[in-house]
Amino acid sequence: MEIPTEAIELQEKELQANHTxxxxxxxxxxxxxxxxxxxxxxxxxxxxxxVISISSFSVITMMGWVFIPIxxxxxxxxxxxGTSIVVFIANFVGFLTVVLSLAEMSSIAPxxxxxxxxxxxxxxxxxxxxxxxxxxxxxxxxxxxxxASAMFLAGNLIPSLISLTQPNFVPTxxxxxxxxxxxxxxxxxxxxxxxxxxxxxxxxxxxxxILAFCSIIIVLLTLSPKLxxxxxxxxxxxxxxxxxxxxxxxxxxxxxxxxxFLGSDSTAHMAEETDHAATVIPKAMVTSYTVVSVLNxxxxxxVCFCWVDPKAxxxxxxxxxxxxxxxxxxxxxxxxxxxxxxxxxxxxxxxTNFMASTSRQVFAFARDNGLPFPRWVSKVNARTLTPINALxxxxxxxxxxxxxxxxxxxxxxxxxxxxxxxxxxxYEVSLMSLSWRRVFGxxxxxxxxxxxxxxxxxxxxxxxxxxxxxxxxxxxGFYPVNVQNFNWAPVSRVLFRRLYExxxx
Numbered sequence: 001m002e003i004p005t006e007a008i009e010l011q012e013k014e015l016q017a018n019h020t021x022x023x024x025x026x027x028x029x030x031x032x033x034x035x036x037x038x039x040x041x042x043x044x045x046x047x048x049x050x051v052i053s054i055s056s057f058s059v060i061t062m063m064g065w066v067f068i069p070i071x072x073x074x075x076x077x078x079x080x081x082g083t084s085i086v087v088f089i090a091n092f093v094g095f096l097t098v099v100l101s102l103a104e105m106s107s108i109a110p111x112x113x114x115x116x117x118x119x120x121x122x123x124x125x126x127x128x129x130x131x132x133x134x135x136x137x138x139x140x141x142x143x144x145x146x147x148a149s150a151m152f153l154a155g156n157l158i159p160s161l162i163s164l165t166q167p168n169f170v171p172t173x174x175x176x177x178x179x180x181x182x183x184x185x186x187x188x189x190x191x192x193x194x195x196x197x198x199x200x201x202x203x204x205x206x207x208x209x210i211l212a213f214c215s216i217i218i219v220l221l222t223l224s225p226k227l228x229x230x231x232x233x234x235x236x237x238x239x240x241x242x243x244x245x246x247x248x249x250x251x252x253x254x255x256x257x258x259x260x261f262l263g264s265d266s267t268a269h270m271a272e273e274t275d276h277a278a279t280v281i282p283k284a285m286v287t288s289y290t291v292v293s294v295l296n297x298x299x300x301x302x303v304c305f306c307w308v309d310p311k312a313x314x315x316x317x318x319x320x321x322x323x324x325x326x327x328x329x330x331x332x333x334x335x336x337x338x339x340x341x342x343x344x345x346x347x348x349x350x351x352t353n354f355m356a357s358t359s360r361q362v363f364a365f366a367r368d369n370g371l372p373f374p375r376w377v378s379k380v381n382a383r384t385l386t387p388i389n390a391l392x393x394x395x396x397x398x399x400x401x402x403x404x405x406x407x408x409x410x411x412x413x414x415x416x417x418x419x420x421x422x423x424x425x426x427y428e429v430s431l432m433s434l435s436w437r438r439v440f441g442x443x444x445x446x447x448x449x450x451x452x453x454x455x456x457x458x459x460x461x462x463x464x465x466x467x468x469x470x471x472x473x474x475x476x477g478f479y480p481v482n483v484q485n486f487n488w489a490p491v492s493r494v495l496f497r498r499l500y501e502x503x504x505x
Contacts, residue, residue, distance in 0.1 A: 029276050031448070035110055038445070039117070041272070041367075044380045046196065049274040051283060053199035056206040058267045058288030061357060063350035064260035065213065065292070065299040066343050070153075071259065072303045073313065073321035081227075081304040082235045088257055088300055092293050094465035095261045099289045100451060101431055101462040103282035106268045107449035110277035113364035114268045115139050115426040122433035122441070131433065135426045136365040142422035143269075143358040146262070148398045149416040150351040151187075152405055154344055155180030160318040161340050164333050173406045180402045187352040188395045191359065195386040198356070205349050212342045213295055217302055219339060224306040224329035232304045254472040258420050260296045264289050265427075266357040269364070282449040358394050363387035421470065428466035435459045 028047055036043050049057065068075075075084050105118040116136035123131045158179045159171035194201070267284045271277040274284075306325060307313075313324030326336035366377035381388040405412040437444060438456050451458050 031276060031278055032110075035278055036272075039109060039111055041111060043272070044385070045273045046385050047273055047275045047277075048196060049199050049270060049280075051280045053202045054267050054270060054274050054280060055284040055287050055291075056202035057198070057270065057353055057356075058264070058284055059291050060202065060205055060209060060350055061266040061353040062261075062263040062288065062292045063209070063346060064262075065295040066346050066350070067259055068296060068299045069303055069322040069325065069343075070320065071257075072307065072325075073310070075257070076304065076307050077310055080235050081232045081307065084257070084300065084304065085233065087254055088260070088297060091254070091257055091261060092297070094461075094468065095264075096289070097458050097462040097465055098427055098431065099264045099285055101434065101459050102265055102268065102427070103285040104447070104449065104451050104455065105430060105434060106265075106271060106281045106285065107278045107447040108445050110268075110271035110274070110281050111364065112269050112272045112360040113368065114265055114361060115430040116365065116370070117368075118430045119426075119433045122430070122437040122444075124433075124436060124441075131429055133370060135429045136368070136370045138422040139426045140358075140362055140365050140371070142419050142426065143354070143361050144394060144397050145401070145416045145419045146423075147351060147354050147358050147394060148401045149419065150347060150354060151180050151183050151398055152176075152402050152412065152416075154183055154347040154351065155402075156405075157320070157340065157344050157347075160320055160323070161337055161344070164318055164323060164327075164340075165337055173409075177402060177406055181399060183348055183351070184395055184398045186348070187355045188391055190352055191356050192381075192386055192388055192391050193384060195356075195384060202353075209346060209349075212346055213299075216339055216342065217298065219335075220302050220306050220325075220329050223331070224325070225308045226305045227308055232301075258424075258469065258472070261289075261293075262420065262423060263354070263357075266353065269357040269360040272360070279448045355391070355394055359387050359390040362393055363390040366390065424466060424469045428463065428470060431459060431462045431466055435463055 028043060032047065033043065102115075105122075106114075109118055109121055111117045113136070116132050116139055119135045120128055120132035156171075156173075156176035156179070159169075159175045163169045163171050191198075264285055267274075267281050267288070271281050274280050303325070306329065309328065310321070313321040313328070323336055323340060326339045327333060330336055330339065362371065363378050363380075365371050366374040368374075371377055377389050377393055378387070379389050380386065401415060402412070404415065435456065438459065
């Protein structure tokens with residue numbers, strides 16, 4: 001069938017109208033289009049994130065300072081205040097090398113695929129397919145269980161908070177699960193149908209986050225009884241009656257503080273929706289990591305100073321010791337409820353962004369045929385320009401995996417414990433691939449954000465820290481070890497590897 005000449009001329013006019021002289025699509029930066037062409041990807045999203053909005057997105061996604069009061073009971077009781085502070089500083093420096101290396105890779109290849117795509121570009125050809133495929137599955141699972149664990153926490157905090165002001169109310173697992181479903185549905189609707197407004201919303205949410213941080217810190221500093229400086233900075237032994245060695249205290253502090261640094265790569269998965277991504281994404285990663293680390297450190301110091309009566313906090317009927325800390329500081333259940341409500345809102349806002357990054361990771365991996373039903377999962381809605389089907393995958397995963405918590409919280413924790421180890425594994429594989437490429441491979445593609453001569457030393461330092469991170473991520477964070485507090489991440493990792501090998505071979 002011959003196409004009419006008029007139709008051909010109309011198509012040519014449309015193409016000319018939508019493209020600039022350099023061949024890029026109007027509305028998108030030439031550098032962005034050049035990067036997409038080099039990586040062999042189509043531009044399917046609108047690029048509406050700028051440097052401030054994507055930096056805000058990353059700060060809100062990480063939100064580590066909110067989880068420090070929640071982890072404080074075990075962190076201080078087993079690790080000690082002095083140990084916790086020293087370990088935090090050491091990990092900040094170590095993880096900074098990882099963030100800088102990830103930022104450089106995000107500038108070379110600004111794609112939603114993140115670590116698995118970088119591995120496919122930089123790994124030795126003989127193991128490229130295997131390592132990138134493994135990295136893609138680990139990254140997808142890590143982000144998925146990260147969303148599930150945060151929503152599970154927020155959902156179960158709400159009934160506990162109700163019991164604080166209503167003594168006759170007894171929280172049950174199914175009530176927490178209903179809140180999880182409500183939170184997940186809300187996040188899905190925001191990400192699915194308000195995506196084009198996310199950059200604007202991020203600015204307002206960041207302002208709320210800073211105000212909330214200042215409010216909680218000021219309340220604790222002014223109203224709570226406090227320890228002396230020597231008691232805080234010179235205590236390197238457990239605060240509880242549990243007698244552990246300095247090594248065990250160090251391990252406990254390491255394991256629990258890792259969560260404060262996770263999520264730095266969230267902006268990388270939003271690269272295809274960011275204007276001038278090769279320049280903006282690395283800047284946003286480094287800036288947000290610095291800001292979040294400062295907030296985390298201030299919160300840790302304040303909580304350590306205010307952790308005066310651990311036994312009273314631990315005996316809180318809600319099951320959360322930090323609620324006892326808030327009650328002591330404010331002197332009332334209503335005051336503690338107000339502070340905790342702010343924290344729950346922040347967790348929900350954080351996990352909404354977390355779901356956005358997770359859906360882009362799932363979308364990108366499916367686009368490269370890494371997941372089952374790749375064409376359906378990687379489909380982008382033509383009206384909203386969002387990966388609706390990938391969001392559905394995330395929604396269904398969270399709803400199903402949190403059902404396990406109804407029967408056994410231990411079983412649920414065993415699954416979500418995979419998050420740190422899996423994500424650290426993807427960091428390590430991509431970092432080792434980049435280091436190999438720098439030493440033995442072809443020259444790296446040019447990028448607007450580069451570590452220059454510091455690249456190889458920084459990459460090697462990041463690889464060493466990654467091995468250190470993986471070692472501690474596989475150890476228990478609680479002593480003595482039992483079924484309830486055992487670190488199931490290595491077991492989950494081995495099971496995943498067996499399933500992966502069965503699928504491959």
